[in-house]
Amino acid sequence: MPGPAARSIDPKPRTRPAVKRPEVDLGVLNERLGYFIRRLQVWVFQDFIRRLSRLDLSPAQFSVIVVVGANPGLSQAQLAGTLGIERARLVRLLHRLEQRGLTERRPSAADGRRHALVLTRGGEKMLAEATKLAELHEDGLKQKLGAKQHKTLLEMLRAM
Amino acid sequence: MPGPAARSIDPKPRTRPAVKRPEVDLGVLNERLGYFIRRLQVWVFQDFIRRLSRLDLSPAQFSVIVVVGANPGLSQAQLAGTLGIERARLVRLLHRLEQRGLTERRPSAADGRRHALVLTRGGEKMLAEATKLAELHEDGLKQKLGAKQHKTLLEMLRAM
DNA sequence: GGGATATTGTTGACCCGGACAACGAAATTC
DNA sequence: GAATTTCGTTGTCCGGGTCAACAATATCCC
Numbered sequence: 001m002p003g004p005a006a007r008s009i010d011p012k013p014r015t016r017p018a019v020k021r022p023e024v025d026l027g028v029l030n031e032r033l034g035y036f037i038r039r040l041q042v043w044v045f046q047d048f049i050r051r052l053s054r055l056d057l058s059p060a061q062f063s064v065i066v067v068v069g070a071n072p073g074l075s076q077a078q079l080a081g082t083l084g085i086e087r088a089r090l091v092r093l094l095h096r097l098e099q100r101g102l103t104e105r106r107p108s109a110a111d112g113r114r115h116a117l118v119l120t121r122g123g124e125k126m127l128a129e130a131t132k133l134a135e136l137h138e139d140g141l142k143q144k145l146g147a148k149q150h151k152t153l154l155e156m157l158r159a160m
Numbered sequence: 161m162p163g164p165a166a167r168s169i170d171p172k173p174r175t176r177p178a179v180k181r182p183e184v185d186l187g188v189l190n191e192r193l194g195y196f197i198r199r200l201q202v203w204v205f206q207d208f209i210r211r212l213s214r215l216d217l218s219p220a221q222f223s224v225i226v227v228v229g230a231n232p233g234l235s236q237a238q239l240a241g242t243l244g245i246e247r248a249r250l251v252r253l254l255h256r257l258e259q260r261g262l263t264e265r266r267p268s269a270a271d272g273r274r275h276a277l278v279l280t281r282g283g284e285k286m287l288a289e290a291t292k293l294a295e296l297h298e299d300g301l302k303q304k305l306g307a308k309q310h311k312t313l314l315e316m317l318r319a320m
Numbered sequence: 321g322g323g324a325t326a327t328t329g330t331t332g333a334c335c336c337g338g339a340c341a342a343c344g345a346a347a348t349t350c
Numbered sequence: 351g352a353a354t355t356t357c358g359t360t361g362t363c364c365g366g367g368t369c370a371a372c373a374a375t376a377t378c379c380c
Contacts, residue, residue, distance in 0.1 A: 027230030036317035070187030082184040157196035
């Protein structure tokens, strides 16, 4: 994301002005919440991915192992429901995580259709490390947005 | 397909029928700004798409015609830069919009490499209608989030 | 009890969008 | 005039949303 980086003043082109900083008008986009939310979301995710690049863990994968870790024995439909993703999508996510030895699908004793999701030892370890890095990422956000704005933003979003 | 001798665990207490709200713990996700931003962004975009379904215009397409409409003669690199998308991605977006007769790429008089982007008559009309529907969408958001929260949220996001 | 219906996990297919690499054409730099 | 940079373009790969279909299992209802 380019953003308004504090750049040194470029020498103005003599013949034709306004080549580098054209100050493009956003038009009605300036009043659209979705536009800014999208920009911020992309930025935050990019930062998250960069922070966790050492673990090669995407935001989606992180959210899966976090919720499975906090709710061992969860079914896939429940997990998909709470994360707001499709069951089909979750299947492929779990496929990858299982390949990497982070999660396990055990047969549910109560319901023959369900799988009881659990983290492996490796999964627990990964969750611990990822949580640490994610906290650094969050601290970076706080610093970038200001601790106060970060707090109110988080509370507002959580209330929905 | 998974481990043959995997021990089953019992995740489901019979005390409550677990109808609609299993009260899954979000774990550390509760402190992650990115998670809630993502959820909100998905929700807002879905609502936007639903509102503009009559025009068959995606958020990305809308943002393109808005900015082109507000800055006729813009180059593709400038547009991609202000919207925060790849030049390659914008090429395909413009391809579709041009197919539908909404935008035009005119040769730039000053620079043989550039295209001067403009809206066609149909594009202007589409922009007008889309803006109207987008405003209804925004009003819906205001109602859902509360006008006050909507305002502060918009101001906070715009400041970044 | 048994048939109809619903749920769960799964696979396949389609499309959108981000990320990169490479390219020719045109402009700019030296 | 040669080297470098910019611009639009194409191709490719991958992650992710969406939908349809399906087998296995559970539940409902008479």
